[in-house]
Amino acid sequence: MSQTVSENTRLTFIRIVLVEPAGALNVGSVARVMKNMGLEQLILVNPHCDPLGDEAKRMAVHAVDILEQAIIVSSLPEALTGCQRAIATTARSRSQALPTDLEDPRTVLPWLLDCPSALIFGPEDRGLNNDELSYAQRFLRIPSSSCYPSLNLAQSVGVCCYELRYLALEIQPTPAQGMEHPNPSTVPLEVLEGYYQQLETLLLRVGYLYPHTSNSRMKKFRRLFNRANLTGEEVTMLRGILSQVEWAINCNNFVAIDDTLKASPD
Structure with a gap:
């Protein structure tokens, strides 16, 4: 009994x-496999189908409650509100603008256990694009046959949900399962997003970024800070630096500071 309680508690933290x-059939199938494996939180970002329609309910069978409780949001950042960790799934080769570390499910998924977290899947026809991938901290690819590597959305979710249940049943996951990832961030992802928005605004203002290139440059900053696994105190410190720079600009203090440094005998 204690093992079942531990398993359910650990899986409760995770959002799909x-x-x-x-496809409504896919959404219904996802709900069913989530309930099969003990996951409860389903978040739908701008769905292009009716998640409560007949097709979805027919595929969900006894998991209609998962569909009824699913939360529909308009953007990925909104879906990640309250999460501390996020893993994005992808089946394609990565561009150089994003991390190249594609991890195996059994290696990376333990990282989602025991804190509010999200596992992100893209649309059936294209997967996650680079903008969407940039909101995640780590990246998962299901190793499949080179003869036909592309998995259906519901199949991909099913594989990952099974692995999460398997790992949740392990009371003390070993380092080989990926729990050794250093200094895991405890910062809600919306707090990080606020820092990124403030950073981009300031860098545009001082001319380090230009509007036509800011998107690609900010992806690199996101990669850097996501890799750093910042704490809440560190994010507060970084935002304080940005706020001080903004104050200095508004007060025209940069000129005075520069003149002082030039006049210094050192």
């Missing part, structure tokens, strides 16, 4: 996030 799902 579907970005722009197009």
